[in-house]
Amino acid sequence: MEKKRIAELDIIRGFALFGILLVNMKSFSYPGLETMMLPGTFWTDHISIITEKLIGIFAQANFYTLFSFLFGLGTMILIKNARSRIESFLVMIVRRLLVLLAFGVFHAFFIWSGDILITYALLGFILLLFHKASPKVLSITALLLMMVPGILFFFLLQAVSLLEPEAGTSVLLYDEAAVETALAVYQSGTYSEIFQHRLGEWQLVNNAANAPFLFIAVFPMFLLGAALGKSDLLLQVKEKAALFKLWMMIALIVGLPLKIIPYWGDMEYSYLFLGEQIGGPAMAIFYFFAILLLCQQPFFKRILTPLGNVGRMSITNYLTQSVICTMIFYSYGLGLYGSLGPIWTVLLAAVIFTIQIFLSRLWLQTFQYGPVEWIWRQLTYWRKLPIKRNKPVYRKL
Secondary structure (H helix, E strand, C coil): CCCCEEHHHHHHHHHHHHHHHHHHHHHHHCCCCCCCCCCCCCCCCHHHHHHHHHHHHHCCCCHHHHHHHHHHHHHHHHHHHHHCCCCCHHHHHHHHHHHHHHHHHHHHHHCCCCCCHHHHHHHHHHHHCCCCCCHHHHHHHHHHHHHHHHHHHHHHHHHHHHHCHHHHEHHHHCCHHHHHHHHHHHHHCCHHHHHHHHHHHHHHHCCCCCHHHHHHHHHHHHHHHHHHHHCCHHHHCCCCHHHHHHHHHHHHHHHHHHHHHHHHCCCEHHHHHHHHHHHHHHHHHHHHHHHHHHCCCHHHHHHHHHHHHHHHCHHHHHHHHHHHHHHHHCCCCCCCCCCCCHHHHHHHHHHHHHHHHHHHHHHHCCECCCHHHHHHHHHHHCCCCCCECCCCCEECC
16 A cells, blocks of 8 residues: 655654654643743743753754654655555545544644644645645745745844834733633633633634744745655665765754854844744754764664654654643643643653653554554545554665
8 A cells, every 4th residue: 555664754753743742841831822932931940941942942943844844755755656556646645634634623622722733734735736846846945935934024023123122022922811811721720611712722823814924834844845755865865975964064054043042142033033934944954864864873773763663653642742741731630730840841741752652662563553643544545454563664765
């Protein structure tokens, strides 16, 4: 039904899932959405501020963009494989996206408002319009969509800041009333009250006004991933190692300063925006090629391999993270919302992810796919598929 998987991509996918969990912990555990992800707004002690800044530099906007890159890459590889074997491959891809959309709707409305699957599914339909484009066209389009709006909006925010200095200070976005409401609802509200609040949070982010920003944050990385997936470069990692190292270093040189600058001074919103819009994707590219190259060394491949089990079950683990964390922090679970500072949520994320590594390995010793992935594949191909493991799943690069 499908060609063997590329182990390195699952390892990178697993790595991205840990980074996503680190970032999402802020919204799981306290009013991160209402405080606009700004260090020192809710938790004011020194350790918490440093922890939040480190997450802001090395994780925020770096990992959902990495996952977006992998989504575009995986989708294009799937299209390449399906086109050669399935006459109506576009119908199959559309079914795949519709199922992903259904997963996202259930996740966003019944588990946690910070869902990304709905955005991926909807933008995936737009990605289909580019399935015949060359890697060069995909790459140029991606860079234009990322850089031009990002730079223009940065200068617009700079102009606003010059005209009204206090308007450029992102701390003004803090909504104290919204924070108090979130604390009350998630700490002691009923499931019905939490559902209503969750719906409002989702609409706060996913609306017509924010749609262009969601588009330029995610879709360019879809295109960059698709460009790599459409080329044959992943089958020539050893031969192209020098080129990949060059791309990795350029991404680091661009991305790291853009991520550090906003947290160095007064966190002016224009620099925060530039750091997330351009710095985040650059760091995602750096992470991708750094891990890809490390995996070519047997020592590091052995160390990183356990991440691949998590990556093979990426949707299952992503949804499970939300279930576990909401049960820990919301009133229908342990009710710890607003009680644990950033350093503790980082440690908790490490514990949860370690458990996922162990359980994923245990599951995949018997089964080919995670449970959600199995359902997704059956509905995608519209036929019953075996879930028991009966053959090797990986191919070598």
